[in-house]
Amino acid sequence: MKTLVVYLMSGPKTPELAAAAVAGGADVIELGFPFSDPLADGPVIRRAAERALGQGMRTRACLDCVARSRELLPETPLVPMTYAALLEAYGWDRFARDAQSAGATSLIVADLPVDVRPELRRVQLVAPTSTDERLRIAAEHTDGWLYLVALTGTTGARADASPALAGLAGRARAVTDVPLYVGFGISTPEQAQAAAELTDGIVVGSRPVEVAEEGAEALRRYVRTLRDAVDSVVAV
Amino acid sequence: MTSTPGLYGTYGGRYVPETLIPALDELEAGWRAAQTDKSFRAELDELGRNFGGRPTPLTRAERFAPGKRLYLKREDLLHTGAHKLNNALGQAVLARRLGKSRIVAETGAGQHGVATATVCARFGLECVVYMGEEDMRRQRPNVERMNLLGAEVRPVDFGTRTLKEATSEAIRDWITNVETTHYLIGSCVGPAPYPEIVHELQAVIGREARAQFLQAETRLPEVVVACVGGGSNAIGIFAGFIDDAEVRLVGVEAAEAASLGTGNPAVLHGARSSVLSDEDGQISDAHSISAGLDYPGVGPEHAWLRDSGRADYVSATDEEALDAFLELTRLEGIIPALEPAHALARARELDAELVLVCLSGRGDKDLAEVLAR
Numbered sequence: 001m002k003t004l005v006v007y008l009m010s011g012p013k014t015p016e017l018a019a020a021a022v023a024g025g026a027d028v029i030e031l032g033f034p035f036s037d038p039l040a041d042g043p044v045i046r047r048a049a050e051r052a053l054g055q056g057m058r059t060r061a062c063l064d065c066v067a068r069s070r071e072l073l074p075e076t077p078l079v080p081m082t083y084a085a086l087l088e089a090y091g092w093d094r095f096a097r098d099a100q101s102a103g104a105t106s107l108i109v110a111d112l113p114v115d116v117r118p119e120l121r122r123v124q125l126v127a128p129t130s131t132d133e134r135l136r137i138a139a140e141h142t143d144g145w146l147y148l149v150a151l152t153g154t155t156g157a158r159a160d161a162s163p164a165l166a167g168l169a170g171r172a173r174a175v176t177d178v179p180l181y182v183g184f185g186i187s188t189p190e191q192a193q194a195a196a197e198l199t200d201g202i203v204v205g206s207r208p209v210e211v212a213e214e215g216a217e218a219l220r221r222y223v224r225t226l227r228d229a230v231d232s233v234v235a236v
Numbered sequence: 237m238t239s240t241p242g243l244y245g246t247y248g249g250r251y252v253p254e255t256l257i258p259a260l261d262e263l264e265a266g267w268r269a270a271q272t273d274k275s276f277r278a279e280l281d282e283l284g285r286n287f288g289g290r291p292t293p294l295t296r297a298e299r300f301a302p303g304k305r306l307y308l309k310r311e312d313l314l315h316t317g318a319h320k321l322n323n324a325l326g327q328a329v330l331a332r333r334l335g336k337s338r339i340v341a342e343t344g345a346g347q348h349g350v351a352t353a354t355v356c357a358r359f360g361l362e363c364v365v366y367m368g369e370e371d372m373r374r375q376r377p378n379v380e381r382m383n384l385l386g387a388e389v390r391p392v393d394f395g396t397r398t399l400k401e402a403t404s405e406a407i408r409d410w411i412t413n414v415e416t417t418h419y420l421i422g423s424c425v426g427p428a429p430y431p432e433i434v435h436e437l438q439a440v441i442g443r444e445a446r447a448q449f450l451q452a453e454t455r456l457p458e459v460v461v462a463c464v465g466g467g468s469n470a471i472g473i474f475a476g477f478i479d480d481a482e483v484r485l486v487g488v489e490a491a492e493a494a495s496l497g498t499g500n501p502a503v504l505h506g507a508r509s510s511v512l513s514d515e516d517g518q519i520s521d522a523h524s525i526s527a528g529l530d531y532p533g534v535g536p537e538h539a540w541l542r543d544s545g546r547a548d549y550v551s552a553t554d555e556e557a558l559d560a561f562l563e564l565t566r567l568e569g570i571i572p573a574l575e576p577a578h579a580l581a582r583a584r585e586l587d588a589e590l591v592l593v594c595l596s597g598r599g600d601k602d603l604a605e606v607l608a609r
């Protein structure tokens with residue numbers, strides 16, 4: 001079975017949305033902690049972050065959002081995804097500790113390459129530009145799975161599948177046995193299926209953030225189409 | 237200067253998505269190779285002289301500062317009208333050595349955008365400049381110059397609509413087009429090795445100014461003053477005097493964009509520095525009449541110079557800068573940009589006789605903004 005990871009921006013209604021995504025077939029939920037200047041994000045998540053900050057979703061409120069999601073979803077891995085600025089202000093160790101006690105499973109920091117603060121346990125990201133040596137070091141340090149950034153670019157839906165993914169997945173597979181989940185640019189069931197064929201799982205972000213605007217039921221139905229697409233891939 | 241490469245005390249570093257790390261490594265290697273290559277230095281010197289108009293003069297401002305011996309380092313007379321060309325020329329030569337055919341940049345006042353568009357025209361490079369819509373409004377002439385020079389100016393219509401968002405968008409473009417593109421950052425900010433590269437390329441200001449001041453006065457200045465946005469003209473002129481312990485270094489920030497005066501340690505645009513930010517690390521809005529100082533961050537080396545006590549940082553309000561702008565114009569026949577007008581405002585009242593001010597740029601771009609007041 002391939003793993004389906006769904007990203008949602010933290011907000012007042014996010015715990016219920018996360019539960020709907022899991023009901024639709026999500027295996028892992030990433031919870032965005034908004035930052036005012038998100039360099040790795042395209043317009044959809046950038047705007048969602050602006051809205052969330054406008055609703056008061058500061059670090060403390062985001063940690064509460066993790067805790068409330070944990071109550072609704074006792075079994076689902078919950079992974080905060082954020083930027084270094086929030087940890088710098090909150091305190092690096094304190095952030096990791098408080099996230100864990102709120103129920104977080106791990107952590108993703110979009111602007112923290114593996115050689116910066118290597119002691120912070122987190123899911124490492126690698127990109128098509130990463131050298132084989134960097135892939136190996138990231139895989140060695142990563143917490144549970146390796147996040148393959150499918151393309152050189154920011155988050156956001158793309159019309160076509162990334163031509164860079166096959167090469168990256170092959171190079172990563174050659175240096176590590178950790179699960180490889182791929183994200184960035186995946187929004188349709190067709191893209192989900194194609195990406196799942198090359199990896200152990202997929203991460204979908206901008207489109208669920210948009211669909212979540214239409215409510216929990218719309219999100220559940222959308223995630224179900226991804227689940228079905230991913231399940232149609234025969235494990236190799 | 238640096239203890240660990242890329243670090244200034246606890247400031248600096250590389251807080252960027254993994255996608256950019258190999259490009260930063262490549263840039264760093266290219267930069268190290270260029271520095272040990274005599275032909276790089278020679279090419280830059282030649283371009284500075286015959287294209288840029290270096291050395292720029294040192295001018296005594298006797299009527300503006302009676303009772304003092306106050307000198308202006310005239311970067312306003314550099315080609316394109318500001319110190320920004322020193323950096324743009326150097327990075328363009330570097331980009332060509334790295335085999336990059338496309339340049340992206342951010343701009344606030346438009347001076348860095350114009351300098352970048354100029355060097356791209358000169359070297360036949362594709363050029364895209366991101367600029368906040370608010371800055372496009374208040375620095376209109378520079379938008380027109382960039383267009384004429386063949387650059388594409390992309391408006392940034394969200395957030396503060398100023399330099400902070402333009403910088404974020406330029407970095408996002410770079411992440412997307414990193415294989416072909418060099419990011420020509422406009423100040424001594426950003427991830428390592430940019431702060432060091434920009435420092436070295438602007439250090440020509442301080443090298444010339446020190447020799448010129450010695451020639452004029454047979455002594456060093458007591459104080460060196462420069463405005464601080466990202467901090468590149470300041471670091472460039474400070475560089476000439478940093479080892480002269482008796483020379484005071486004073487940076488002047490805009491009062492409502494005082495990253496060093498009222499900021500906190502925070503991460504912005506790839507580096508840890510002193511940044512206008514709240515207790516959660518979210519970046520606050522800056523405000524200044526001068527687009528070039530209207531930025532919540534500052535180069536990491538300045539944060540370190542502040543903490544170490546080697547440099548002092550003060551501020552000037554919009555009104556004080558406007559007064560200095562008008563007085564230099566009326567009393568010396570030199571129309572300064574609004575950015576260095578902040579430095580002029582503080583320089584006059586310093587308790588020192590021998591003063592050197594970096595006049596980082598000329599004020600043509602600011603006429604509409606000043607006349608509207």
Ligand SMILES: Cc1ncc(COP(=O)(O)O)c(C=O)c1O
Pocket residue numbers: 318319344345346347348422423424463464465466467468469470527528529573575576596597598
């Ligand atoms: C004339 C002039 N001076 C100063 C600045 C501020 O930049 P920095 O602090 O990097 O010198 C600018 C920026 O646009 C400028 O145009």
